[in-house]
Amino acid sequence: xxxxxxxxxxxxxxxxxxxxxxxxxxxxxxxxxxxxxxxxxxxxxxxxxxxxxxxxxxxxxxxxxxxxxxxxxxxxxxxxxxxxxxxxxxxxxxxxxxxxxxxxxxxxxxxxxxxxxxxxxxxxxxxxxxxxxxxxxxxxxxxxx
Numbered sequence: 001x002x003x004x005x006x007x008x009x010x011x012x013x014x015x016x017x018x019x020x021x022x023x024x025x026x027x028x029x030x031x032x033x034x035x036x037x038x039x040x041x042x043x044x045x046x047x048x049x050x051x052x053x054x055x056x057x058x059x060x061x062x063x064x065x066x067x068x069x070x071x072x073x074x075x076x077x078x079x080x081x082x083x084x085x086x087x088x089x090x091x092x093x094x095x096x097x098x099x100x101x102x103x104x105x106x107x108x109x110x111x112x113x114x115x116x117x118x119x120x121x122x123x124x125x126x127x128x129x130x131x132x133x134x135x136x137x138x139x140x141x142x143x144x145x
Contacts, residue, residue, distance in 0.1 A: 006023060039101070049085070050098060
């Protein structure tokens with residue numbers, strides 16, 4: 001997914017954004033072949049091992065703050081614990097695709113054919129909320145099946 005902002009630095013808070021007099025926002029391109037810097041995704045395995053936030057179910061990513069035994073969600077700020085396997089895995093960041101790039105493609109383990117067929121029949125929705133104007137706009141994109 002490519003994410004491009006209208007400015008090179010993000011405002012620290014709402015007052016700074018409004019005081020700048022600039023329009024601020026981001027353009028999100030779901031399912032893009034490259035990221036905003038035209039880099040291809042980092043590939044890895046173990047997509048089923050990727051930690052998820054206990055509060056909002058967001059996935060662990062390079063924008064999350066990693067501590068010794070836990071991580072803070074970049075979306076909601078919730079502090080989440082790490083399993084002992086995840087602690088071992090993230091102690092070697094160069095071995096994890098999700099620690100090297102914000103644009104990753106992780107493989108999931110094989111599933112039974114009935115489960116795979118059920119997954120392929122379900123549409124995937126990506127939602128983006130535009131908060132750069134007075135009235136938030138929600139944009140939805142349905143992925144091709």
